[in-house]
Amino acid sequence: MQYTLKKSLGQHFLKDEAICRNIVAALQEDPFTQLLEVGPGGGALTKYLLQLDGVDFKAVELDEEKVTYLQHTYPAIKGKIIHRSILDMNAPFEGLFTLVGNFPYNISSQILFKVLDWKQQVPVMVGMFQKEVAQRVVSQPGNKVYGILSVLVQAFYDVEYLFDVAPASFDPPPKVVSGVIRLKRKDNPVTVKSERAFFTLVKAAFNQRRKMLRNPLKGFFEESILQDELFTKRAEQLTIEQFARLTFQMK
DSSP states (O other): OOOOOOGGGTOOEEOOHHHHHHHHHHHTTSOOSEEEEEOOTTSTTHHHHTTOTTOEEEEEOOOHHHHHHHHHHOGGGTTOEEOSOGGGOOOSSSSOOEEEEEOOGGGHHHHHHHHHHTTTTOSEEEEEEEHHHHHHHHOOTTSTTOOHHHHHHHHHEEEEEEEEEOGGGEESOOSSOEEEEEEEEOSSOOOOSOHHHHHHHHHHHHHTTTSOTTTTTTTTSOHHHHTSGGGGSOGGGSOHHHHHHHHTTOO
């Protein structure tokens, strides 16, 4: 049974067995009993995940043709596939679950925001992204790719860049290098006035990342607070802790 690739869904299927094994090995460094795979596609990773002992496994796949293909090729997956988009589903398990996937490039940032929505339930995520997105997630203040994703993810998770994945590891080969990263939930995430205030502040600050913070943030603070020297910096110069502290001074 064959399947077709759908460019509209950002599909690039992993075919490199060594990379699949490396991802599974990284996953197994932390214990888990429930696992969600996002975008199993042709099942390169899935066939290893189905073999994990003592793990309640589910996969979410939007593409109907791939659902049919997976059920035909890996009979053990029957009853474990959620046929919809991860972006509009509820958490698939009660309690804690680990998340893994070769994420569709066109929604990879949105998947990270979904992980943040589910952070009380997701202690670990191992995922493959376009390398530039992976680098953005792990980058530090002062780096030109440090941005909204870096701050919001790192506020709640410790992040680690694991390894590059070359285009030749996929069918069809993408035009870019990919990167695998791991997120591990922090025991002590930053303290913020509210998550909503924190998200709003960070997004507003990076919306005009070239400008001094005084400009994009003037609507959020009293004039007296805006006189602080901190507001002469640009968003990419602030640490996550500095953003968190600022939430307590917002109007």
